[in-house]
Each structure stands twice: as C-alpha cells, then as structure tokens.
Amino acid sequence: MADLHFELVTPDRLIRSEDVYMVVVPGSEGDFGVLAGHAPVMSSIREGEIAIYRTNGGEPERIAIEGGFAEVNEKGLTVLAEKADIPA
Amino acid sequence: MTSLKALKGRIASVKSTQKITKAMKMVAAAKLRRAQMAAEAGRPYAERLDAMVASLASSVSISPQTSKLLAGTGKDDVHLFVICTSDRGLAGAFNSNIVRAARKSADILIAQGKTVYFYLVGRKGRAVIARLYPKQILHQFDTGEIKQVKFSDAQAIAADIVERFNGGAFDVAHLFYARFQSALVQEPVQQQIIPVEIVPAAKVEGVSGATEYEPDEEEILADLLPRNVGVQIYRALLENAASEQGSRMTAMDNATRNAGDMINRLSIQYNRTRQAAITTELVEIISGAEAL
Numbered sequence: 500m501a502d503l504h505f506e507l508v509t510p511d512r513l514i515r516s517e518d519v520y521m522v523v524v525p526g527s528e529g530d531f532g533v534l535a536g537h538a539p540v541m542s543s544i545r546e547g548e549i550a551i552y553r554t555n556g557g558e559p560e561r562i563a564i565e566g567g568f569a570e571v572n573e574k575g576l577t578v579l580a581e582k583a584d585i586p587a
Numbered sequence: 588m589t590s591l592k593a594l595k596g597r598i599a600s601v602k603s604t605q606k607i608t609k610a611m612k613m614v615a616a617a618k619l620r621r622a623q624m625a626a627e628a629g630r631p632y633a634e635r636l637d638a639m640v641a642s643l644a645s646s647v648s649i650s651p652q653t654s655k656l657l658a659g660t661g662k663d664d665v666h667l668f669v670i671c672t673s674d675r676g677l678a679g680a681f682n683s684n685i686v687r688a689a690r691k692s693a694d695i696l697i698a699q700g701k702t703v704y705f706y707l708v709g710r711k712g713r714a715v716i717a718r719l720y721p722k723q724i725l726h727q728f729d730t731g732e733i734k735q736v737k738f739s740d741a742q743a744i745a746a747d748i749v750e751r752f753n754g755g756a757f758d759v760a761h762l763f764y765a766r767f768q769s770a771l772v773q774e775p776v777q778q779q780i781i782p783v784e785i786v787p788a789a790k791v792e793g794v795s796g797a798t799e800y801e802p803d804e805e806e807i808l809a810d811l812l813p814r815n816v817g818v819q820i821y822r823a824l825l826e827n828a829a830s831e832q833g834s835r836m837t838a839m840d841n842a843t844r845n846a847g848d849m850i851n852r853l854s855i856q857y858n859r860t861r862q863a864a865i866t867t868e869l870v871e872i873i874s875g876a877e878a879l
Binding site: 540572 | 625628629631632633635636639642643738741798799800801802806807810811814818821
C-alpha cells in the first residue's frame with residue numbers, strides 16, 4: 500500500500516515532511532487516524548498529541564501540538580499547528 | 588588653501604566613520620543570515636495556509652452569515668494601510684521605498700474620494716506619513732522592544748486590526764512591506780489582507796468528492812480567517828526583517844567604499860600640500876642665503 504505523505508508545519512518552520520504509514524490527529528471533534536487514500540477532510544485541531552506511525556504496528560512518534568488545522572487531500576495530510584514541541 | 592592640520596583632522600574623521608560603517612555592515616551581514624533563514628522557514632506555513640483558505644473559500648457560498656473577513660463589508664469606502672517599517676534608519680532606501688509605495692496607492696484612493704487610514708508598525712514610517720496625512724494615523728504599533736519577531740507579536744497586531752475591523756473602523760485593509768529577494772534587491776509589495784484576496788485556484792486538481800469539514804465550514808472559517816491575518820502579518824514582518832538587514836548591509840558597504848575613496852583623495856591632497864610647503868620653505872632659505 501502506498502504511504503501517506505505527511506507534513507507538519509508551524510509558523511516558524513516546516514517540521515516534518517515525509518512518507519509515513521499512519522498519523523493520528525487530535526481533531527476538535529475527536530481523534531482521527533489518517534491512512535493513505537483517506538477521503539478529503541478539513542478539521543480544526545485541539546491541543547493534544549499527534550502520533551506518527553512510520554510503520555504498521557511500530558512505535559509512534561508523538562509530538563505535542565497546539566491549535567491549528569489539518570487538511571487531507573489527494574496529495575496527503577497537511578497539519579498546520581500554531582505550536583509544536585519536539586522532544587529534541 | 589586648506590591647512591595641513593585641517594586635512595589631517597578630516598582624514599582621521601573619515602577613517603573613524605569608515606570604521607563604524609564597516610562594523611555596521613558586518614553586524615548587518617550576521618543578522619541578515621539569521622533573518623533570512625527565519626523568513627525562508629516561515630514561507631511554507633504561509634503558503635499552505637493560503638492554499639487552505641483558497642480551497643475553503645471556493646467551496647463556501649457567500650451568504651449574509653459568511654464571515655466579513657472573507658466576504659467584505661460590501662463597501663470599499665474606508666481603507667486601512669498597515670505599513671511595516673523598521674525602527675532604525677541607516678538602511679539605504681529601505682523605509683522610504685515602502686512608504687513611497689504606500690503613498691502612491693493612498694493618493695490614488697484619495698483621488699477617488701475614499702478615506703485612507705494608516706496603521707504603522709515600526710517607527711520609521713511615522714515622520715513622512717504624519718507630515719502628509721496628519722489626521723489619518725489610526726495607531727502606531729511599537730516594535731521597539733522586539734528583537735526577534737515572534738508569531739505572538741504578529742498575532743497581537745492581527746488581533747488589534749481584526750477588532751478594529753469588526754468595530755467598523757474600515758472596509759479594506761492593505762499590508763505594505765518589502766519582500767526579500769536578495770541582499771541587493773528588496774521589492775516593496777502591497778497585499779490586501781481584509782477581505783481575503785481569493786486567488787482563484789489555478790489548477791483544479793481532480794477533486795474526488797466533496798471535502799468533509801469538522802466541525803463545519805462556517806466554524807472552520809471563523810477560526811481560520813483571523814489566523815490567516817496573523818500569518819500574513821507574521822510573514823510580512825519576517826520578510827521585512829530580512830530586507831532591512833540586507834538593505835543596511837548594502838548601504839553600509841557603499842558607505843565604507845565611499846569613505847575609502849575619500850581617504851585616498853584626502854591623502855593625496857595632504858601629501859601635495861605638505862610637498863608644496865616644504866618647497867616654499869626651501870626656496871625661502873636658498874633665496875635668503877643668496878642675498879647675503
């Protein structure tokens with residue numbers, strides 16, 4: 500199965516731009532997971548953790564984000580967050 | 588004829604000026620690198636948000652309930668010019684270029700009978716605007732305390748502007764800043780921020796089914812649009828910061844070179860004058876000895 504193209508951007512910089520297996524986004528109406536080929540969705544985001552699964556069943560990488568939007572279209576998933584804390 | 592002492596003094600003074608301009612150039616170059624990186628790092632976010640707003644705006648039908656930030660107030664009588672300048676001078680034509688661009692547009696609008704108000708960000712635009720349009724400065728946002736532009740600063744400005752907009756202070760807002768192209772070229776640009784300028788999506792990518800919205804379009808728009816204003820201002824401030832340093836670097840480089848030329852000219856004049864003085868003295872001694 501094709502991978503999902505995922506981008507995480509804050510006003511300061513482009514934090515992640517890579518192909519992953521699945522991303523779980525903390526939407527304002529509840530968390531939702533995005534796999535490749537997801538139907539187009541636009542959602543606002545609440546404060547929470549975004550979980551990035553590089554492989555099926557692997558340990559996710561978690562990044563705390565604050566406020567913003569997620570958009571899924573044919574090109575993949577774009578998350579625009581106001582703030583993101585990356586565990587260095 | 589200028590005296591030797593006076594020439595010496597001038598050379599010393601030009602030399603110390605050159606030292607200062609050289610130091611300023613070096614400082615500007617160091618700051619430019621940082622500012623340029625920040626400006627480039629900030630571009631992806633603004634671009635993606637632009638795309639998001641465009642795709643959302645094209646899918647929402649304009650109704651009376653639509654946010655005014657998108658639909659406008661239905662009038663365009665009162666314009667607000669948000670002019671971003673720097674707090675410090677000695678940056679070549681940087682500030683005057685931005686102000687000139689703003690003045691040009693303002694005069695066109697005023698000639699059409701519209702009202703133009705100014706919202707100044709930074710200190711350097713004030714003098715000219717206050718002289719030409721003394722009663723039309725709405726507010727000046729003080730950026731004196733800000734060393735490195737942060738998103739929260741842009742948000743504060745945006746919140747203030749959106750509040751004034753909702754209060755009915757103006758119908759259309761334009762943003763003026765200098766887009767950074769290189770250390771030599773900074774282009775003053777005008778951008779409409781309220782209502783959002785919809786760039787018609789050039790390429791309609793095979794839209795497969797309607798996008799779903801969570802919560803719904805209206806709510807997302809209500810959240811997205813004010814944020815978009817903040818992001819546009821943030822981008823303007825970042826671009827401006829880079830442009831300012833680039834412009835200063837170029838200006839100071841020129842100043843240093845001019846000072847060098849001046850020192851050369853003055854040194855030649857100094858040496859000639861000294862030579863002439865020695866010759867005169869010798870002639871006097873010789874003619875004095877011959878007379879004996």
